[in-house]
Amino acid sequence: MRWSKTYIPTLREVPSEAELISHQLLLRAGFIRKLAAGVYIYLPLMQRVIKKFSDIVRDEMDKSGALEITMPVLHPAEIWQESNRYETAGKELMKLKDRHQHDLVLGPTHEEIVTFLLRGELRSYKQLPINLYQIQVKFRDEIRPRFGLMRGREFIMKDAYTFDADDESFAIAYKKMVDAYFAIFKKAGLDTKKVESDTGAMGGKAAHEFMLIVDTAGGEEVILFCDKCDYAANVEKATFRETNLPETDSEMKATEDVATPNAGTIEEVTDFLKIKAHRLVKTLIYLADGKPVAAMVRGDRELNMTKLTNQVGAVELELAPAEVVEEVTGCPVGYAGPIGMAQEIPLIVDNEVTRIKNFVVGANKNEVHTINVNLDRDFKATKIGDIINAPVGEQCPNCDGILHAKKGIEVGNTFMLGTKYSESLNATFTDTDGNEKPFLMGSYGIGITRTPQAAIERFHDEKGIQWPKNIAPFLVEIIPLNYAKDEHKEAAERLYNELTSNGIDCLLDDRTERAGVKFNDADLIGVPIQLIIGDKSLQQGKIEVKNRQTGEKSLFDINNMTEEVTKLLGQIN
RNA sequence: CGGGGUGUGGCGCAGUCUGGUUAGCGUGCUUGCUUUGGGAGCAAGAUGUCGGAGGUUCGAAUCCUCUCACCCCGACCA
Missing domain, CATH: 3.30.930.10 (Bira Bifunctional Protein; Domain 2)
Incomplete structure (x- = not known):
């Protein structure tokens, strides 16, 4: 073409x-x-x-x-x-x-x-x-x-x-x-x-x-x-497999409501209470097919909506809007917890939460958290299961390797x-x-x-695309530096006809653009092999070859192009 | 759907806050001459419903209302 x-x-x-x-x-x-x-x-x-x-x-x-x-x-x-x-x-x-x-x-x-x-x-x-x-x-x-x-x-x-x-x-x-x-x-x-x-x-x-x-x-x-x-x-x-058990207490302590002024985020609360993030268990309110459900996961974990959707057997799951959260918990957003919610809704608890004694939860009161909370003693889970994203660094479910x-x-x-x-x-x-x-x-x-x-997205550089050869729009782009010059034009046409008739898919840049424009366009569209026709190489009976994937340049004998190009094509991705 | 942003020649943008000649700039495009190994130089030229509709005003790209399109973010805050 x-x-x-x-x-x-x-x-x-x-x-x-x-x-x-x-x-x-x-x-x-x-x-x-x-x-x-x-x-x-x-x-x-x-x-x-x-x-x-x-x-x-x-x-x-x-x-x-x-x-x-x-x-x-x-x-x-x-x-x-x-x-x-x-x-x-x-x-x-x-x-x-x-x-x-x-x-x-x-x-x-x-x-x-x-x-x-x-x-x-x-x-x-x-x-x-x-x-x-x-x-x-x-x-x-x-x-x-x-x-x-x-x-x-x-x-x-x-x-x-x-x-x-x-x-x-x-x-x-x-x-x-x-x-x-x-x-x-x-x-x-x-x-x-x-x-x-x-x-x-x-x-x-x-x-x-x-x-x-x-x-x-x-x-x-x-x-x-x-x-x-x-x-x-x-x-x-x-x-993942829970092998890194988190630090926790050995004995259950009595629950206590603690004022946590201006501490709404996980970081603010853990800083204020001087505890590690995993000891703060967050309670998230979702709408599963329109009905509110609560999910509890460790403060340092990410809830996995797909897993939660599967656990509750829902089709659609979305985070509940603030009004629903307030209605369900009876308090402003940020202080939801499993104890004393305004409405009784299903409560899905992540596996990991069962390993911790005396954790901290929202108290369903503005700017108040409850400390020393324990599953089963203080509240009951509707369901316990895996509802978090597998954390990097935890153990592979199939072997003793580490996930990354x-x-x-x-x-x-x-x-x-x-x-x-x-x-x-x-x-x-x-x-x-x-x-x-x-x-x-x-x-x-x-x-x-x-x-x-x-x-x-995988194969590009600052100049443009670097197509793998088998899905590239063309295999070879022929670039005569000065198409107005007879020697360049003739060499380019001859090369184009030879390669094309040997079944090599070529693009011939037959524009009378300046060399810089052609080089830049060639690099941009990313055809894997560029054959550059210019005075320097032509005088030696050679054609300059640039591998777009590596940037490598070499000279091929002008009388042996089909074979050389075929060989190079065999070597590149 | 919620939040944020942007619509001005093909492309990238300025101008909008604070209304006021003929709406600019770069690039691209056209023509001519020169140039020709990494996005040329000079000269001349063409190209705009300023997203759309309505309004305010002597006057609107600019202010107001409505609307459309496009882009980005979206639940660790529970």
């Missing part, structure tokens, strides 16, 4: 709307433009990246035995009502009405549709297993779309669905997908980690996420890793759905014994538009 014949609108300045470096580079390098919040136009370079990544995904999915189909984007609301996700995922769904006032949904994912398809088609175990996938645009009415292609309202996803007759067969299907995912990301030049995750709104038995580890602001997810074994889980899911945290971007996920959808949508088959059984299902996603942005 010639630069003059395509459209690469590079920007010199950073558009003010972009926060993340990867988002800025996508805009500056002329890959995307925004239409509305979370809705983007893919320009020619992005289109090429999408195609290259999609081809890798297709290739590996096909190899794994999955079958490509295309399902509709437009869904009748009824099928979503049938699975009950019209309610549970309601706010995320893009809804619309047709001219007959029929409710429709723009598909955010396709469990319902693929199950609809197969419940009418598959009647026997003999037709199983089957794996169907598609690469297609999805719609989600995100609360807050942000960061360019990272969290859009419209985006492209590869989604696959497996149907199996029994657990052994499902385990094979799941493993095949996991293997395919590792192969896909490896081919795309991305080293991903598979981590355990919560099943969330998707439901089902278990789930994993494929994370690209980054150390930039783009890493939205926190992942806990064991330093000894291969345990890895995202923060919502990660558990990293940030990552989720580029793929796999869900063991079990029979959640096949049961709710009544999709059954006849087993070997003649009985009707619901299908065992799995669903598997890869963000086709998010992954390239994640790759940029």
Whole structure:
């Protein structure tokens, strides 16, 4: 492709709307433009990246035995009502009405549709297993779309669905997908980690996420890793073993209310009472599906809303607004405690709280805390369980290693759905014994538009993008320094024709721009190999080569370019 | 949804507090000449519903009301 014949609108300045470096580079390098919040136009370079990544995904999915189909984007609301996700995922769904006032949904994912398809088609175990996938645009009415292609309202996803007759067969299907995912990301030049995750709104038995580890602001997810074994889980899911028992008293003491003037925060209270943060147990009021619940965790711990949601069996959980807190506790926000609340509500207590004697809690009175409080003696828990984020430095749940945290971007996920959808949508088959059984299902996603942005977040420098070769818009960019000069132009054209006819994907910068402009644009768009045609090297019968990933420069013989370029391509990521 | 912020040529911004020529600057764009190995120089030129609607005023980018869009933050304070 010639630069003059395509459209690469590079920007010199950073558009003010972009926060993340990867988002800025996508805009500056002329890959995307925004239409509305979370809705983007893919320009020619992005289109090429999408195609290259999609081809890798297709290739590996096909190899794994999955079958490509295309399902509709437009869904009748009824099928979503049938699975009950019209309610549970309601706010995320893009809804619309047709001219007959029929409710429709723009598909955010396709469990319902693929199950609809197969419940009418598959009647026997003999037709199983089957794996169907598609690469297609999805719609989600995100609360807050942000960061360019990272969290859009419209985006492209590869989604696959497996149907199996029994657990052994499902385990094979799941493993095949996991293997395919590792192969896909490896081919795309991305080293991903598979981590355990919560099943969330998707439901089902278990789930994993494929994370690209980054150390930039783009890493939205926190992942806990064991330093000894291969345990890895995202923060919502990660558990730990309580081996570092906190210091505490041996005997219970009598409770006492203590005035704590102007001490509302954990720090203020612990300073005032001269105690360590773990001895102050905070009581947080949440609304679980609209009903207030209280949760107690150590002052030095973070409550994990996903775990709490699961403990109370709720669909939606949100921190209670101040008015509700005041109504429930009977005092201003900041002094909630388990004893003497104005209303009786469920009380979920974190495991760790049971290890401490004589802790401090809010007294449900303004600027008063109660000291020497003990579980069971002074109040009863509705439920005791793990409701905190696994703390860094605590012990791995599987071995004696220590947990540490990293940030990552989720580029793929796999869900063991079990029979959640096949049961709710009544999709059954006849087993070997003649009985009707619901299908065992799995669903598997890869963000086709998010992954390239994640790759940029991982691979860039101050000059621009450093694409891994297999998802780069081009493999090679030919840069004649002075296209108006016949020798440069001829050498460039010859090189372009030679490489192109040998199947090497080239971009020829045939603009009559100055060298500096071309160098900067080349570094910005991030094509892995730059071939620079200038007087210095040309006079020696050489072409200058710059490896965009390392910045390394060398000279190739002008008569041996295809071989040299192919060799270099074989060496880079 | 709550909180904060921003809307001014393609892009980045100033001007708004304290209303007053013809709304500026940088960059980009067009044309010409020169230049040509890391975002050139000189010259000439084009490009604005100042997000929108309404209002106050002799006069509004600027003040008031409403509205729309976009960006950021969101629960250790319980």
